[in-house]
Amino acid sequence: PAWLRRLCCCHAGTPSCRMTDANASGSSLASGAAQARTVEEIDRLLAAAECVKELDEAGVKRLALALEKRITKNQELRIKFADDPSRFLESEELLHVAIRDVQQVAAFPSLMSVLLSVGTVRSLLGLMVHENSDIAAAAIGALQDFTDAETLADEAAAENVAAEISRDQGLGMLVEVLKRLSDRDDHEAQAFFNVLGIVENLADARPESIEDIVEQSSILTVLFNRLKMRDFSSNKQYSSEVLSILLQSSAKNRKALQRDNGIDQLLQCVAQYKKKEVEDPDERETLENIFNGLCVSLLDMTNRTMFLRCEGIELMLIFVRNRVFASHLAVKVLDFALLDSRQACERFVDVLGLKTLFRVFVRGDKHVRKHDDVQTFEDHLLGCILSLFMQLSDVRLARVAAKFSENDYEKVDRLIEIYARYAGAVASVDSDKLRADGADDDTVAEARLQAGLSQLQRTCLLLAYAALTCGDAGFRHIVKQFGTRSLSISFVHEILQEYAAEADEDDTAKSLAAKVRILARPFAMQKE
Numbered sequence: 363p364a365w366l367r368r369l370c371c372c373h374a375g376t377p378s379c380r381m382t383d384a385n386a387s388g389s390s391l392a393s394g395a396a397q398a399r400t401v402e403e404i405d406r407l408l409a410a411a412e413c414v415k416e417l418d419e420a421g422v423k424r425l426a427l428a429l430e431k432r433i434t435k436n437q438e439l440r441i442k443f444a445d446d447p448s449r450f451l452e453s454e455e456l457l458h459v460a461i462r463d464v465q466q467v468a469a470f471p472s473l474m475s476v477l478l479s480v481g482t483v484r485s486l487l488g489l490m491v492h493e494n495s496d497i498a499a500a501a502i503g504a505l506q507d508f509t510d511a512e513t514l515a516d517e518a519a520a521e522n523v524a525a526e527i528s529r530d531q532g533l534g535m536l537v538e539v540l541k542r543l544s545d546r547d548d549h550e551a552q553a554f555f556n557v558l559g560i561v562e563n564l565a566d567a568r569p570e571s572i573e574d575i576v577e578q579s580s581i582l583t584v585l586f587n588r589l590k591m592r593d594f595s596s597n598k599q600y601s602s603e604v605l606s607i608l609l610q611s612s613a614k615n616r617k618a619l620q621r622d623n624g625i626d627q628l629l630q631c632v633a634q635y636k637k638k639e640v641e642d643p644d645e646r647e648t649l650e651n652i653f654n655g656l657c658v659s660l661l662d663m664t665n666r667t668m669f670l671r672c673e674g675i676e677l678m679l680i681f682v683r684n685r686v687f688a689s690h691l692a693v694k695v696l697d698f699a700l701l702d703s704r705q706a707c708e709r710f711v712d713v714l715g716l717k718t719l720f721r722v723f724v725r726g727d728k729h730v731r732k733h734d735d736v737q738t739f740e741d742h743l744l745g746c747i748l749s750l751f752m753q754l755s756d757v758r759l760a761r762v763a764a765k766f767s768e769n770d771y772e773k774v775d776r777l778i779e780i781y782a783r784y785a786g787a788v789a790s791v792d793s794d795k796l797r798a799d800g801a802d803d804d805t806v807a808e809a810r811l812q813a814g815l816s817q818l819q820r821t822c823l824l825l826a827y828a829a830l831t832c833g834d835a836g837f838r839h840i841v842k843q844f845g846t847r848s849l850s851i852s853f854v855h856e857i858l859q860e861y862a863a864e865a866d867e868d869d870t871a872k873s874l875a876a877k878v879r880i881l882a883r884p885f886a887m888q889k890e
Contacts, residue, residue: 417467422476425464432457433485440493454494461489461500468507471516474523483508483526490539490557495549502539502556509563517567524568527560533571536560537579545595558600565607572608576615582608586627589652592634594645602651609655616662625668628656629677632688636680640687653691660698666706669699675709679718690727690739697742700749707753711761719746720765724776737814740780744820751827763831771839774828778843781821784814785853822857826881837884851885858882 417425436453443449464482467473477483486508489501507513509527511520527533536557543554561581564571575581585608588601608615619625631652640646659665669675674695681692696719699706710716723743730739750762766773791813793806801809829837844851858878865875 417470417473419473419476422467422470422473423480425460425467426477426480426482429457429460429464429482430485432460433489454497458497458500461486461497461504465500465504465507468504468510468513471519474508474516474519477508478522478526483523484530484532487527487532487535490535491542495547495553498539499549499553499556502553502560506556506559506563509560509567511563511567520563520567524564524571527564528568528571528574531578533564533575534579537575537581537584540581540584545591545593545597551595551597554597555600558597558604561604562607565611569611572611573614576608576612576618580622582615582618582622582624583627586622586624586631589631589648590627590634594642594648596644599644599648599651602648602655606651606655610658613662616659616665619659619662620664620668625656625659625665625674626672628652628659629669629672629674632656633677635686635688636677637684638686646687649688650691653688653695656695657698660695663703666699666703670706670709675699675706675715676713679713679715682718682722685728687729689722690730690735690742693722693727693739693746694742697745697749700746700753702749702753704753707750708758710750711754711758716750716761716765719743720773723747724772737817741817741820744780744817744824748820748823748827751824751831759831763828766828767832767836771832771836774825774832774836774839775843777821777825777828778840778847778849781818781825781854782847782849784818784821785849785857787813788815788818789853819857819861822854823861823878823881825854826858826878826885829884830881855882855885858885 432453436450436457439450439453464477464486467477483505486501486505490498490505492498492501505523505527508523509520511517527536540554540557543550543557545551545554561575564575582605585601585605588598589605591598609619619628632649635649640649660669678692678696678699682689682696696710696715700710710719726736727739730736747762751759754762766777788810791806791809793810796806796809825840829840832839841851843849859882862875862878862882865871865878
């Protein structure tokens with residue numbers, strides 16, 4: 363059972379889960395533990411699981427009652443002999459054992475309701491702030507098992523425990539524990555990691571707790587403080603995962619960033635990487651989590667205004683210019699920031715972002731190598747340029763259009779190169795064959811999207827804008843290049859018409875559909 367494996371790891375001096383040393387930039391604590399106890403000894407302890415007696419309701423109540431007695435006795439001795447720890451040391455050892463005994467119930471999820479009925483979960487919450495860090499860590503470990511649906515193999519049991527923790531300021535207590543813990547001490551670092559595990563378990567078992575914990579506590583600030591630390595650790599990585607969960611799962615939580623000056627905090631978290639090349643895979647994942655949190659936060663227009671006020675566009679452009687690992691993540695943020703925002707697009711042009719954006723558009727990003735990454739990266743690049751065309755006017759729009767005319771239509775040629783790749787991939791999806799094999803419309807649409815339909819649509823729109831803004835000479839260049847590459851220019855018209863039809867289905871996008879049909883006209887005439 364999970365509780366016994368955790369206990370064996372504890373005896374061996376090993377962390378009970380995937381925690382690694384917070385003070386050694388991700389280096390594992392497990393290596394030292396392997397020397398502390400041999401594999402044979404650990405196997406012997408695991409074999410002891412065969413000796414564990416099956417628990418019933420009466421047995422669980424006895425364990426719970428024993429725990430309450432140990433808690434009471436320890437409290438009495440601590441008060442009576444406050445100046446002589448040796449007098450209450452034995453009571454704390456017995457209390458530690460009692461917590462471990464209660465933790466056995468995680469192997470019997472059908473009996474979790476008994477622990478809930480006698481208040482054991484509330485008692486364990488109180489023990490998280492015990493003066494003895496070993497007892498506090500044991501209580502945290504037990505709660506982590508009790509909220510883990512995978513460990514319990516029972517989602518309903520985990521949900522019931524999660525609901526109990528969420529009552530009476532239990533969520534706030536978890537965050538207060540996080541505030542007390544430091545990475546300077548290995549035991550505290552492990553406890554911090556395990557509390558984050560409880561928070562993640564709560565999010566899985568009881569999704570509404572995602573909003574409750576943000577509303578009732580300062581967890582966002584706690585996570586930001588951890589993420590702003592320069593040294594990398596597993597706790598920093600886990601903090602980024604929990605932050606990403608909180609922000610991606612709830613619009614209400616994204617609004618809460620306005621209360622905690624969260625956009626500025628997020629920018630501070632990523633700013634330390636503006637000149638740093640990140641090689642460690644775990645640290646790269648951490649950075650991706652933070653950037654993803656920043657992206658979804660910009661779906662809220664008030665957050666986007668704060669992003670502009672905090673010079674977020676300027677910071678993202680620094681990432682792109684420096685060509686560090688996070689540069690492609692910064693392009694993604696810019697795509698979210700510019701979407702449907704005239705103010706952001708104007709700011710982007712005013713701070714000389716065009717040169718930076720089009721340089722990476724032509725040259726690409728050395729950090730984007732996998733096919734899926736290239737496809738996603740290009741989608742965000744195309745999205746940035748498309749937003750500029752759709753939101754700007756007058757002089758600023760002319761500056762964008764001029765980019766496609768310069769250097770003998772270099773950017774147009776790059777667009778055609780991208781078009782050729784995605785047009786071939788999308789055209790190769792045989793919709794009729796898929797339907798003949800039993801695929802429904804959603805399956806066919808998904809196959810086309812995976813082939814690059816979104817990127818193709820954006821590329822066709824940009825080709826249409828280029829044809830419109832670059833004049834007759836620009837359009838003749840497009841036609842000539844299509845002929846040279848044996849590409850079908852009528853397919854551009856087909857894709858644009860399909861895009862307009864999709865927009866027509868959305869009442870809020872009918873004006874967009876009309877604009878797309880106008881942009882498609884030159885390609886229709888060429889078709890004829």
